[in-house]
Amino acid sequence: MTWKDERAVERMIAARAALVDREHIARVNWRKGAAEGGCGVIGIACSVPIAGRHLLQALRQMRNRGNGKGGGAALVGLAPEQFGVSEQVMREDYLLAIAYLDEAARAQVEAQHVERQFEVDHLRIFRPAGGIELDPAPPLVVAYFVRPRGSVLADFAAGAGLEGLPVEELADEFVYQNSFRMNKAWYASLGEKKAFVLSHGKDMLALKLVGYGDDVFRAYELEDMLAHVWIGHHRYPTKGRVWHPGGAHPFVGMHEALVHNGDFANYASVCTCLAQHNIEPLFLTDTEVSVLVFDLLHRTFGYPLEYVIEALAPTTERDFAMLPAGKQAVYRQLQATHIHASPDGPWFFLIAQSAPGEAGRRMPRLIGITDTSMLRPQVFALQQGEPGQPSIGFAASEKQAIDAALESLAAEDARFWSRADRYWNARGGSHTDGGAFIFSVRRDEAGAGELICADKFGRRIEIGESAMPLRRNGKPSGEGKMAAAELPDDLQAAYSRVCSALPGWDYEQAGAFLDDLTDDLRQERARSRALDLLTTLLDRRYPTGNLRRSSWLTMVDEALEKVFRAVREEPGPRYRFHDHGMPLLAPGGRDQAVVLEARRFATEGPHSLAREVVRLVEAGFGRVIVVHARGHRFIANGLGPASDGVRIDVYGSSGDYLASGIDGAVVVVHGSGQDQLAQIMKRGKLVVHGDVGQTFMYAAKGGEAYVLGNAAGRPLINAVGSPRVVINGTCLDYLAESFMAGDVLNGGGFVILNGVAFDETGRLRDLEAPYPGGNLFSLASGGAIFVRDPRRLLGEDQLNGGAFTPLLEEHWERMLPYLQENERLFGISIERLLTVGGERRRPQEVYRAILPARSKALQPEELWVTHGG
């Protein structure tokens, strides 16, 4: 690691004094120009350039995260031919993109801030496409490929006292200062804003307007534009009647563009820190100051990315204690120095960066960073191609957005398929992954790229299995090794047969089997059989041998598709079909199921999928099979009290709040859930064959829930009554905070945390620790957590209001029925759970009970009432 010379840092900061009125910025009472909370973000990094249109559907599906008052995109690792420049110009020139709100200003701006300062090698005009009605209309954008004029640069160095700075750094600083001056003169200081710099880094471009994120792609015709890294953003500002594109995201530092989802409480403090370093924010948003802090730490101070991330999202509490001593020493210094400029509040940053790479090449990067408390939704994903084939990484607000982008790609490019190999959440400010992931595209001389995904600490994330993905050039054809007719009628037996045969199959044989299974779907019995078996194959984890699991599941998806198509084309008495715009049918009885096509329903509101589910249940259907969910929210909400006997199955990418408030119904998610599932759930059952997101079962009152994978932050917070929950994986943090679920031996609620996971080969393994966080059962007053911790890895320091107590026989009796159901649902056997290191143990040796400890008096008034003083 090379450290920047301290004096060089000081000189660079001093050089910026001329840019700002120090007296003024020291006195300013910094206040944001607008409040903005939400926002929807998606970022993609790919080893090969991909077209912008693949973000369109994802952004369209996340429009409910914006309000049409700001949309933006950034792209890094551009295609020189699309800009009409050579590869060398793309690599070496700054791409200065200027938005002209007032085109009349262009000549003057060019004279002052472009031509006088730079050699202009080329320019490309982005004139907003006609036919897009936006108010205000998107600005004309001119992208200039420029190099600072030699004499101008020399004068700048002399005038700013920056002689001797490496020429790259000097040129960067010159470009930065030029843009600042231009923005101040033509944007910030004017009542009537005229022009501003969108971006000025190398091999990268940012574009934004007043509208939604997907409008940017249409307005500037980015659908066919190619880039290695993309980010897209919807903004949700809530103050101010007049919006300018200048306020939309992304904002740029030097060679990076940042979009942000969240809101800081310490905007003024961050601004003050920037002012102390002669940096003046001009656009008055959180996002701008975020990227200015990033640039200060990264470019001016020369911190490596890890330290930049630590300064932004500090490692705290138990996670800090878990760091190696060496890291603690550095991090302590970073925190002491930078905590006041560390954004305080909920935030999630996505950064598209054009980092310097090998041999003068640029290295496109996508960086996703979550705040220490993990207060914003975030999900990462990776699809890893075989050697020589493309790999792609994602970071987004919602999993469904990633799925939409992948589906779009897979539909037209056989090198991709519609499921990622892995989806995961970052643990903010943690010792485990640092709460940040970086996707870097390393390009060789010939331009071929390699995607490298690593966490904050530089540890690589790889799909560590040898099975190759399916090459999708043409339909696989071949002889099957198993005929569907050979399978036993019993579902479990049939599933077992397929599972034992599958590892010996290649893609052709697997394809042939699925074709055979779905060959003749005219009989409803065949449909039922295919649906049940394919669903089990989709839900369960098992060894897939030579097949990459994500590829195999893509094939299962396609086979399921045939079943649903058969129902749509020729519905029968057992499976009816319903789609948007079709009249509601009355079922013949509760035993009839209806396949509900989700795609054309709204995500929320009176015409939402969720309301249609309610209507179908009210009409008398006992089972609703939702297919092709695309982030639809509130599924199975509104069924009202006593919805016993109703079952909702969800295929596709389900959205937030699923199963909230259910009172008797059974809801099964054939995949992962998103955020806020089963909020206030009262009775009934929720099964998720994957992970669940933030605040799972917030304030639940009862019911059963089974999660095959992990929960994100704050599961079961404020839950009361008698919820019974099995989470087979782990949670990010804050499990069962303020849990109040009664007395576990007297009808109260509990969570069983198994701390196991299936690896990519379908084998069940113990996680490194059953629970990595520092807040377990905090402030709980009722209920219990039963955690599978045979190695006694959990410590007292993870508790705050709870106490480890010996697992009683009575506890085990209460747990057993739920573990049995868990075994039935997911194939995770109790036998396996009780087997540690090859040895069968007693439950008491494997599980630990955590029960509420005596509550402490937090307020003087409570001294009257706390138990036992």
Added chain:
Amino acid sequence: MDMDAQTLIARKHSQALHQGFRRWPRMGHAPPALGDRRWTADLILSTWLQAEGGAPEEFGLEYRVGASGGGFDRLAFRSLPREARLPADAAIDTAIVLNRRPYDGRVEIPVPWYGSGMSYGSVSEQVMLARAMAAKSWDTFTCTGEGGYPDSLFPYRDHVITQIATGLFGVREEIIQWAPIVEFKYAQGAKPGLGGHLLGDKATMAVARMRGSVPWVSLFSPFPFHSVYSVEDHRKHLDWIKTVNPEALLSVKVSTPVDIDMVAVGSYYAGAHILQIDGSYGGTGAAPEIAKKNIAMPVEYAIPRVHRYLLEERIRDEIVIVASGGIRTAHDVAKAIALGADGCALGTTELVALGCTRCSNCERGRGCPFGLTTTDPELSLLTDPEWGAERISNLYASMRDQLVEILRRLGLSSVGELRGRTDLLQYVSDESVGDGEVGYDVEG
């Protein structure tokens, strides 16, 4: 103790209390240690009089303002000269609508106020029932607060606002479906930045059953909604309720932070019909001492700030502003409206009508001498719901008469015309306070 003895004691006790409520205002002097500077002895006694059916000004009581030396107590109306006022028999409209959006049902209440949220736990079921009965007879609303929806309220459901707060205590789909209005309590003026906090003393068996919690353990609601950390989460939150009950109007209750204007605009865009701005004087007192201090912006500052900001944003007429947290009298209601609110929500005032003396012992389970802010099964017998409903109704009637009189003197034929008319208000300076006469009806 057998039931008969308990009933007898409760009856004897209530009779004594009722006698006290009747006699005290008529004594000519206030009982010792009654009231405080916001709720003076005169205000309390006058509220009792009104609750009994009497006129507020009897026995020389100052029924219009308190003695806080600020806020509403420093404001007076600039009434028109007598000849310019509306005639005594003029028809004056005191109704307001609670939905100003172009969609969803029309909801109108005949008086510009409804009952604000007080939970089962903070007050007794009898008190909730009394409030609900009064709301029904006046065709206005009362609000559950955060502590569940006792079954006894079900017959009054068309007049009960279901509150959803950060602990989501007692929230089930059916209570969302019953409610004509669903209120999200993001914050409470009495303890901004804190969630609800019911001390263990009051979390009796019945309260714990309603909330599904453990008896005798203090109940905290989280400071924020953990599912809402941003405005787009907030919109999602409101969309959730509209999925469960598409007909419901949505109200968003917030305290008064310095960026209240941004909060207001955000709530508008999220789809709220009503924005309730809760000032810092409210709260039953069922909160920790440290949180009961004044730590938010006074509601008198917050109302005009939000009103003007929404006007500038040109969305004022699509959202209803309800002020609460320290609205004591008909005069406070009128002043809040003149500052820019559409209407008010009343909490403490209704408790005072039922006999509250503002002794501030609300946080203890058996601390309330009048059996109001208690969930103790014996103590709560002191409030008979029918009796309570009549007291609140009587107070409403008196308040409405006073509001009509204020409007008549201002020459306004409807309460809607008063909204935002700060020009009709006048600051009452030290000099005018000094002569002992707090101007209320300044003729200008």
